[in-house]
Amino acid sequence: MEKTNAARRLSFASDYMEGCHPRILQRLAETNMEQSPGYGLDGHSEAARRLIREACQAPDAEIFFLAGGTQANAVTLGALLRPWQCVLAAGSGHISVHEAGAIEAGGHKVAALPHRDGRLAAQDVRRAFRDWQEDANRDHMPMPGLVYLSQPTECGTLYSLAELEALGEVCREAGMLLYVDGARLAYALGCPANDASLADIASIADAFYIGGTKCGALFGEAVVFPRPGTAPRFFTQVKRAGALLAKGRIAGIQFQALFEDGLYARLGRQAVAAANRIRDALCARGFRLAYPSPTNQIFVELSAEERAGLERIADIAFWEKSGEGRAVMRIATSWATRREDVDELLALL
Amino acid sequence: MEKTNAARRLSFASDYMEGCHPRILQRLAETNMEQSPGYGLDGHSEAARRLIREACQAPDAEIFFLAGGTQANAVTLGALLRPWQCVLAAGSGHISVHEAGAIEAGGHKVAALPHRDGRLAAQDVRRAFRDWQEDANRDHMPMPGLVYLSQPTECGTLYSLAELEALGEVCREAGMLLYVDGARLAYALGCPANDASLADIASIADAFYIGGTKCGALFGEAVVFPRPGTAPRFFTQVKRAGALLAKGRIAGIQFQALFEDGLYARLGRQAVAAANRIRDALCARGFRLAYPSPTNQIFVELSAEERAGLERIADIAFWEKSGEGRAVMRIATSWATRREDVDELLALL
Amino acid sequence: MEKTNAARRLSFASDYMEGCHPRILQRLAETNMEQSPGYGLDGHSEAARRLIREACQAPDAEIFFLAGGTQANAVTLGALLRPWQCVLAAGSGHISVHEAGAIEAGGHKVAALPHRDGRLAAQDVRRAFRDWQEDANRDHMPMPGLVYLSQPTECGTLYSLAELEALGEVCREAGMLLYVDGARLAYALGCPANDASLADIASIADAFYIGGTKCGALFGEAVVFPRPGTAPRFFTQVKRAGALLAKGRIAGIQFQALFEDGLYARLGRQAVAAANRIRDALCARGFRLAYPSPTNQIFVELSAEERAGLERIADIAFWEKSGEGRAVMRIATSWATRREDVDELLALL
């Protein structure tokens, strides 16, 4: 979480500081006085679902629009896990660290696995499952039932398609489900280095969500179950969790706007391009990056002096201490980052 | 829940079929590229809180913006109840009937009390508490810990100030908390018959929410704890429930718009005035009203023929069967109801 | 819950005031220094399971020994219900009233149905399911997933085999499960009027428990799933609920003792015979019975004077007020009731 000023100065503190892409505002205005049924049963939500199914090449996908990421994670995992199951996740995973125990509030342990720059490795997941399976006490332990990963990860890194396929393979073998937290999915899809498309994710994962809040929307995440029947009576479970939007169309309209002509991926590309300009400049000046992130987040290690200097001109976010008074600071671009702001930052660097 | 067509025809099916009051759209547009911190820590949310504190004459009130009514109920009651406590509510209460077991999902029983047209009576609440208190088995029973009521009720009726005070008195005596579900609070405040102001509610209730979703906003409910400290660490509990909005300002901006010059109450008055015109016309024509509702919802009993006739010209909502093929139908006005639509309906009647 | 004195005087206050049938104590003593694995994996537990499978004519039944009735109900229903489901139960049902909200603590609503002397009628269950099914808002409501009934009921009454079959039929049609709380099952099985055998119950119900605590054991209830696979990984769910007995054999030995030669049914018959002697005497003297109970519990209506007179000679339990200062008092016999105590009571009457 970032603390920023709303001032005129440069801000790269976070990717959810502005409202939404102007097209969304325009569509909300155009449709404002339409009368439609609630709870996502309206035409805009249905249209958005069709567009997402196409983008995912998953014609039978079941899609629900929720308001935020922690909610999407908690409600979906709650629906996919049986009472005796736990989640396997990277120790750096959002559900492991920054969701105030939302998964545990639903009754499930989050078992933290080792990770490399936020990424789970298939062999670590396999080992964790086998450790459970071969433990004489396994009936006294939560059974691993689902693997949670984030694309991009919380460190801004990406899974390659091959890595995702390997994880999917481990899950299938073990009878576990695979879930992808796509809070910043646009910034993975928009990354030149990325080789895992939406259709790939839909083919590999049992459930995932396409993040809107951090990728151009006012709010909203599209939870996708590529194969129907994965989460029976999910609508009622969404309602029970207090997560059903009465005016569901407000979310539907936003995703319709984001997916009707590839806007979502385009916003991702722009943000990553902006981040790359900054990243290149930082590297050229010899700064060390804490994580090899190719996406919209840059984690740069700064001395106290360097940090103070940078913070005089721009808001950036403290990430973690790094020894000897140094700190890892996050510089984030987004769909809303202006070219001139990046220019200005580079000039100042 | 209503099923409606998005067509051009008259629709009085529900009060959440349109987007939002135009002023809100305008404010969202004006503020769209402002950069602000998330999670409700921004200036707009703070401004909205100040306005609501003023309107409630509760200068120390703690206020949180949540996305919807079931969520507001579940998160707030979850924070106010201790594990051994249950809720007392009218059998017709929204939490009793139409929230998919959200309160029970949080671990608490909802004990249904008798009601008159949706209203709890103080003596019934007192009796329910005493029954528990005097039961030799009380330690084997959930202890009544909170009284839930809706203003207006699910039947469109209102509590008078005296009734609310009597309920508050019973709660204080018994050590129970009092919570008011204000999903349609604008339509109570805007009702000529109403004598319980926002300040009254804030003075009597331990917690309540001011409904936005059904009263002019795209979404959003303002949960108010008039006396600080009532729900410790509520922010974290909101997060844990997946109910914390990353771009909290989107809710803040809406409530700022609704409360800065009394718009909220004005929208309520308009809707009730429109409802009254329809109600008067129905009564003049001899139709029976199922509940003596003075607010924006009209529950009229129709024969199958009458219903078919009315549904040819306007969308209205089926409420419940009423014997001999008759049905109670709901006609709802809202902040968005146009004068000419009411005129047309009256002409057709 | 009854309050009694441990004195020498007559006591008919409850059926769980003594320890256990002497045979159980003897078996515990004989086996005390045997060394066996824990958690119900020992030979005695296995032997008890074989005996119960035979008694139920359910050769594949899965059987688990839990410590008490509320626990058996909460763990089993928790395992059988999916998150979106609720339980249908009589308003008088033990889970509805006297389990401190244990089912709600597991996240499920208990919907109270009307009952006759504690008994659910098949048509009321069918109507409740249809009401849900035909409700336009059903996706916003908990889906009835399981019917809970008690045999005998909390009013001491019995379901006939035909009634149970009708309830089973309704459940099958609706896709609901049927669960029988057998806290006092011995006193149903031992009742001359009873025509539903253990094998009948095992054939009709999806799960039930055979009560030990109130029927001759120190503690313990045998949860039976007549058809294997009904509750996957139930062992782990028992552990997760804190309900797995480390020395599982202590429960196993007790049920082995109760079932090896029909002791369980015999204890039931004795208690009911004793109750019948008292019941006949009361009726002969013109006392009114509040419920037509043919089992070990007698609910007799007494004036204040009659009550005081009876309480001078015997402990009995207050049940409920009955108007004009009268009260319904419970007289309970059990496996431990001595013939001479009944004689003495009858003489005093």
Next chain:
Amino acid sequence: MEKTNAARRLSFASDYMEGCHPRILQRLAETNMEQSPGYGLDGHSEAARRLIREACQAPDAEIFFLAGGTQANAVTLGALLRPWQCVLAAGSGHISVHEAGAIEAGGHKVAALPHRDGRLAAQDVRRAFRDWQEDANRDHMPMPGLVYLSQPTECGTLYSLAELEALGEVCREAGMLLYVDGARLAYALGCPANDASLADIASIADAFYIGGTKCGALFGEAVVFPRPGTAPRFFTQVKRAGALLAKGRIAGIQFQALFEDGLYARLGRQAVAAANRIRDALCARGFRLAYPSPTNQIFVELSAEERAGLERIADIAFWEKSGEGRAVMRIATSWATRREDVDELLALL
């Protein structure tokens, strides 16, 4: 969990393989036909409470008898934690590993801390709390609310009085509660190296339980709140968790027997003395102990050959792999260990 044969051969596989100390059986027999109220309101339970209060030098302590350790942990922590709080525990702690997610089932995260041979260090606890406190995102994270430790630990090691006091000090400073899992407390109290008495624990901890199941009882754990009011309405919470014993006296009688003349501590001393003989013999023969356990559990590292040799003569429990085909095996003594069995084992060694 151990797998053993119930055969005549030597068994040191676990400390809960037998029934109970003969005195308990005798008391159960003597009191069997007494009639007493249920739910722990009887005279024996009250007498046991008095004895435990004396032993703890905690005259106002509130004491409840539960059936097992996982249950005691889950119900007590559930009562002590508020919804926004998590537990700090050693990664090796029973609640972290072997309770099937019971604490998470109650809605709380168990944060695993580093440990030395099962022991938490005060400075690690302090650091964990400070890390939370100083984290800019702390409101998005569960707040550490309680420290869980086991005495002796799951590795058989002990906290010294000074270590417990330091942990208590950290908790007080941070406003956290301290809870001690005493599943094998007799074997700590009976250990020559131990300097933390029951009274010390009662003075330092906010809650703890005195283990019966593994220390001479058929079942049962005494949950102690040294200072009254620590867990309001705990009785109802026990009931709600399905953990209230109807015949509470069965647990009360057992603790009365264990505490009336110091039997509990004596049983502990005998078991530790037996373990020490085995431990000394193993060390004399050059075997490596995996943990420096001074209590009734010995964790010895064996080659495959040594293990096979030992398992030909005695049941012992596999604990964990140890590289190069070696294994850590657990040898456990208990209140039930016979001198001649130890003699025989030593002779065979």
